[in-house]
Amino acid sequence: MPIIEMHLMTGxxxxxxxxxxxxxxxxxxxxxxxxxxTVRILxxxxxSEDFSVAGMxxxxxxxxxxxSEGI
Amino acid sequence: MPIIEMHLMTGxxxxxxxxxxxxxxxxxxxxxxxxxxTVRILxxxxxSEDFSVAGMxxxxxxxxxxxSEGI
Amino acid sequence: MPIIEMHLMTGxxxxxxxxxxxxxxxxxxxxxxxxxxTVRILxxxxxSEDFSVAGMxxxxxxxxxxxSEGI
Amino acid sequence: MPIIEMHLMTGxxxxxxxxxxxxxxxxxxxxxxxxxxTVRILxxxxxSEDFSVAGMxxxxxxxxxxxSEGI
Amino acid sequence: MPIIEMHLMTGxxxxxxxxxxxxxxxxxxxxxxxxxxTVRILxxxxxSEDFSVAGMxxxxxxxxxxxSEGI
Amino acid sequence: MPIIEMHLMTGxxxxxxxxxxxxxxxxxxxxxxxxxxTVRILxxxxxSEDFSVAGMxxxxxxxxxxxSEGI
Known part of the structure; x- marks a missing residue:
């Protein structure tokens, strides 16, 4: 410990x-x-379809x- | 918060x-x-080989x- | 599946x-x-000291x- | 329960x-x-760039x- | 690795x-x-109110x- | 994102x-x-009985x- 999991957008x-x-x-x-x-990070x-804020x-x-910005 | 992680089968x-x-x-x-x-979903x-129930x-x-259903 | 983990503030x-x-x-x-x-929720x-946004x-x-509101 | 999440290196x-x-x-x-x-495993x-020990x-x-081992 | 997280009912x-x-x-x-x-388990x-199956x-x-069993 | 979960020993x-x-x-x-x-940390x-290394x-x-150090 500490063991840390970090979630990122791909890329x-x-x-x-x-x-x-x-x-x-x-x-x-x-x-x-x-x-x-002792520090491990995963x-x-x-x-982009696997993370949402406010239901979107x-x-x-x-x-x-x-x-909304036009084509 | 709430922060929600949802595990799904691919597809x-x-x-x-x-x-x-x-x-x-x-x-x-x-x-x-x-x-x-405030709601975030990951x-x-x-x-299919990364999820098991009852050891299978x-x-x-x-x-x-x-x-078991035959070829 | 789906298996869902939900993080909430206590209370x-x-x-x-x-x-x-x-x-x-x-x-x-x-x-x-x-x-x-098939739906399991954890x-x-x-x-309040175990959740931070923007480093606070x-x-x-x-x-x-x-x-900031006085007293 | 138990619900188990196992993190592995790919491969x-x-x-x-x-x-x-x-x-x-x-x-x-x-x-x-x-x-x-009752046992589920994810x-x-x-x-190799998504797991680190000691900051590496x-x-x-x-x-x-x-x-360090030479070419 | 492997790093394993195991979720259990209390007790x-x-x-x-x-x-x-x-x-x-x-x-x-x-x-x-x-x-x-290399094996770490968390x-x-x-x-009992923090785990549900089928929405219960x-x-x-x-x-x-x-x-249902009487008193 | 990033959303970070950090596991620590109590205390x-x-x-x-x-x-x-x-x-x-x-x-x-x-x-x-x-x-x-955008940074959230949980x-x-x-x-001490909920974290093990090498099966202990x-x-x-x-x-x-x-x-091993005596009484």
Whole structure:
């Protein structure tokens, strides 16, 4: 511990994933006083139809915004 | 909050995913008295070898059923 | 499946928990065409220091709001 | 219940997935005294850039090791 | 990895928790060929109003059963 | 998104929880280029019998260590 699960929208680059893993681990070690070796992070990526806010998937939201902005 | 993670078998259509996101959000808002904007839903899909009941994956179960029904 | 994990702030009544379980299950059955028996819902409650938005726990947010409103 | 989520690195064979589902279910039934039908297992697979220990993704760790071992 | 989250109804004894942790770990090591040191298990317990099947919480189900059995 | 679930051993202070929420959020915003308002963190605490490594709960491990160190 700590064990961290992070849910992201798909599409992050390898560089971003490596950077966020390092940065979160440092943040946790500094504030909780744990050793880096105890920190594990699992990332799960979600497509645009697999995440919703206010009952609307991200994909539908994008579609609606594009419609409202004209073709 | 609420934050909801929903595990589904793979294969739902975009229409189904949009419909279930809207319906769950309405269900939660009505019964818990929260605003729709606070409801987030994450969907994770699992393949037929990544879900098991009673120690048998869905894929194995299907295979067994097909066998028992003859070729 | 579907298996649903719902994260809530602590403090919901038994009546609310029963109502939201019934309502989500109905929402899922109607939109995904699954049988109610296949729907499982797990609720995890989080205290005010165990949920944060924008880097601020709910507890700290409440504290700040009370301060800004006087006394 | 029990409901079990298992996070694995990608790349397990169908045979391994079926074997581990059966073995975990038996382990749970024996030690907790539950019926196999109540045990559900969800597997989520993570790629090498989606799992990190000590702030380093599995992919980066492999890369570093290969470098240190020479080409 | 593997990292395992197990959801249980509240009320397991310390002995049961220690036994199931050992048994699952052995099951995973044997079938997936991993070292025991890589297996981490997290248990989350859920009260009777925090788990539902078919839209009915475990608490409500018990209540109904007791009613149907007389006083 | 990102939505982050962090599993901790029980016993962190309110100050630690507030500090880690702020630090993780900043780490995520800096490396992924997201706005702080989109970052949600859920903390779940686990008791010493609810977390195991290598098939041994944290509670059992502590007990064994105390025994091996004499009374």
């Amino acid at each position: 992050r680059s390898v560089e971003q994933k490596r950077a966020v893993a390092a940065a979160i681990t440092e943040a946790v070690c500094t504030t909780l006083g744990v050793k880096a070796e 990332v799960t990526e979600h497509g 998937t991200a994909g539908l939201r994008t579609e609606r915004q594009q419609e | 739902r259509s975009v229409e189904q995913k949009r419909a279930v996101a809207a319906a769950i959000t309405e269900a939660v808002c009505t019964t818990l008295g929260v605003k729709a904007e 969907v994770t899909e699992h393949g 994956t869905a894929g194995l179960r299907t295979e067994r059923q097909q066998e | 919901r009544s038994v009546e609310q928990k029963r109502a939201v379980a019934a309502a989500i299950t109905e929402a899922v059955c109607t939109t995904l065409g699954v049988k109610a028996e 609720v995890t409650e989080h205290g 726990t709910a507890g700290l947010r409440t504290e700040r709001q009370q301060e | 397990r064979s169908v045979e391994q997935k079926r074997a581990v589902a059966a073995a975990i279910t038996e382990a749970v039934c024996t030690t907790l005294g539950v019926k196999a039908e 597997v989520t697979e993570h790629g 993704t599995a992919g980066l760790r492999t890369e570093r090791q290969q470098e | 397991r004894s310390v002995e049961q928790k220690r036994a199931v942790a050992a048994a699952i770990t052995e099951a995973v090591c044997t079938t997936l060929g991993v070292k025991a040191e 248990v989350t317990e859920h009260g 919480t475990a608490g409500l189900r018990t209540e109904r059963q007791q009613e | 962190r202070s309110v100050e630690q929880k507030r500090a880690v929420a702020a630090a993780i959020t900043e780490a995520v915003c800096t490396t992924l280029g997201v706005k702080a308002e 903390v779940t605490e686990h008791g 709960t944290a509670g059992l491990r502590t007990e064994r260590q105390q025994e």
